[in-house]
Amino acid sequence: MVKRSFKDSLRRMFLLHTLVPISILFVLFLVFMMINSRFLLVSQTAEAGKQIKSSMEEVYSSYVKEISEAAALDAVISFAGSRNHGPEVFERFYGFNNRQQVKSIMYIISADGTIMASSANYNDEPSDLALQAIARRMHSQGLPLLAETNHIRFSHDRYTAYTFAHEIRNGGAALGYLIYQLYELDLQKLIFVQNNEIAVVTDPYRTIIATTNNLTQGLMNKYSLSSDSKGYVWIDKGKYYSKETYIPLSQWRVYTLSAAEGNHSAYWSLAVFFVMASLLLWLVIQYSARIISTRQSRAIDKLIYAVRELESGNMDSYVYIGTGDEFETLANQYNQMLQRLNELVAQNAELSDLRRVIEVKHLQSQFHPHFIFNVLETLRYAIVVDNKLAQDMVLTLSRHLRYSIGNEKDHVMLGDDLEYIAGYMKLQQIRFKDRLHYREEVSQAAKTALVPRLMLQPVIENTIKYGYRQRQTVAVTVTGRVEGADLLLEVKDNAGGMSSERLEEVRAIMASQDNRAPHIGLHNLHRRLVLMYGERYGIQIDSTQGEGTRVTFVLPYRKEEADV
Secondary structure, three states: OOOHHHHHHHHHHHHHHHHHHHHHHHHHHHHHHHHHEEEHHHHHHHHHHHHHHHHHHHHHHHHHHHHHHOOHHHHOOOOOOHHOOHHHHHHHHHHHHHOOOOOOOEEEOOOOOOOOEOOOOOOOHHHHHHOOOOOOOOHHHOOOOEEEEEEEEEEEEEEOOOOOEEEEEEEEEEEEEEEEEEEEHHHHHOOOOOOOOEEEOOOOOEEEEEEEEHHHHHHEEOOOOOOOOEEEEEEEEEEEEEEEEEEEEOEEEEEEEEOOOOHHHHHHHHHHHHHHHHHHHHHHHHHHHHHHHHHHHHHHHHHHHHHHHHHHOOOOOOOOOOHHHHHHHHHHHHHHHHHHHHHHHHHHHHHHHHHHHHHHHHHHHHOOOOHHHHHHHHHHHHHHHOOHHHHHHHHHHHHHHHHHHHHOOOOEEEHHHHHHHHHHHHHHHHHHHHHHHEEEEEEEHHHHHEEEOOOOHHHHHHHHHHOOOOOOOOOEEEEEEEOOEEEEEEEEEEOOOOOHHHHHHHHHHHHHOOOOOOOOOHHHHHHHHHHOOOOOOOOEEEEEEEEEEEEEEEEOOOOOHHHH
C-alpha cells in the first residue's frame, strides 16, 4: 500500500471538498437558470398580453362610443337624409381620427347600399361591394350596431381589419349606416410590444384581427395554433410559450407568444461559460491547495524531522513552531516530553551510579572486619562456655552473610528484611548482652509491603556505632504502619541524639544531590528512595540531644503482587 504524506493528503482533501461545492453550485445554478428563465418567459408573455389587452380595450371602447355618438348627431342624420352639413360630418371624423392610435376610414352608406360619403379616395373598387354588403345585411337583419372582422383591401395595398357600423335613424326610419374601417397596419403596430416575439388578436370565432406573424394564420384566416399542457406551441419547428388573454368588453382574445428556443441557447451558453469558469477556478484552487498544504505541513515536517533525530540518538532535537495553533501546542508538548526524557535519563544514570556506591557500602558494611572479629571473639568464648549458644551464633551469622551477599532481588518484603535485622540484632545482643535492647512494632499489612533490600540496616548500624559513645545502654525500636497509599517506618533509639547544629548539617547533606562529605550512607539511601519513588518520598530525621533520634521512612505502599 502506497503511503501518502500529510501534505498530499491535505491537498487531496482540500481539492475534494472544493470540487463538491463547485459541482453543487453548478447544478443549483443550472436549476436556478431554468426556473428563472421559465418564470421570466411566463411573466413577460403574460405582461405583454396585459399590455395589448389594455390597448385593445381602449381602441374598442373609443370606437364604440364615437360611432354611437356620431350616428346620433343632427349633422350626420341631415347628411344621410339630404346630404347637407357634409363639412361638419368630416370635421368631426377627422378630429376624432387624428386622436386615435389606430386610424380608420369612415363611410356613410344609404339604406339601399349606396355609398354617400367616404374619407378614402373614392373609386370603384371591390371594397365598395364589401361595404355595401355590410349595409344590406344590417338592414335586412335590423341590426342597429355591428362590430366584426373584415379584411378589406383598399388602394395602394392598404388593408382594413375590423369594422364598426351603426345605423342612422330619423324617427322610426333607418336613413343609412355610419361605418368605420380600422387599418390593419395600425393594429399591428399597436400589438408590437417589448419582450414579446409574436402577438395575435382574434374575435370570438378565432378569426385573426391582427397578427405580427402570418405563420399563425390558418385556413379562413383562423388562429390555428393549440398549446400543450405546459403552454407551448410549435411554429415552423420553433417552440414558443403561449399565453391567452381574454378581453370581456369586445370578446376578443389576445395570444402572446415568446420563443422558448432562445432560452435553451442561453442555457447552453451559460453552461459553457460556467464550465470554463470552473476549469479556471479549479486550476486556481489546485495552486492554492499546493501552497496551503505546503504551508500547513511545514509544522508537521519540523516535528517529523525532530522525531527522526531523536530516534537516531540526538537528545537535543528540540523543535520550535510559532504558528499559534494546535501544532505549536504539540511542539511544546514534544519539547516538554524530550526535556522530561533527558531528566529521566540523567536520573537513571545517577540512580545506577548511586546503586553501585550503595552496593559497595553494603558489602563494606556486611563484611566490616571489626564486626566479623567481634562476632568471632564472642563465638570463641561461647564454644568454651555454651556449645548451644555457639551453634546458634554460627547459624545466625551464616544466614546473615547469605542474605547480605545475595543480589538476586532489589526489592524484598518488609517482613523478610525485618527477619534479617532481627538476626543482626541477635548477634549484636550476644555481644552487648543486656546493654542492647531491640523491639519491633510493625503491622501485618506493613510486613507485606515491598521495600528496597537492606534499607533499615544502615540506620541501625549508625545507632549502635554512635550510641554507645553517649550511653551504656541502647534501645532500638522499629515501628511500621500503612497510612492510605503510603508505608511509614520509624527507627527510634535513646542513644542521646545530636545537637540542632549537627541535625541541620545532616539534613543539608541529605537534601543535596551531590554529596562530598565522608559520611554518605544516609544521603545515598535518601537519594535512592527519591529517585525510585519521587520527591515526596525518602527519609526524615528528627533528633533531640540527650533523648534520642528518630529516622522516618516514607515509601509508597506496594505489595508483592504489584511488583512486575
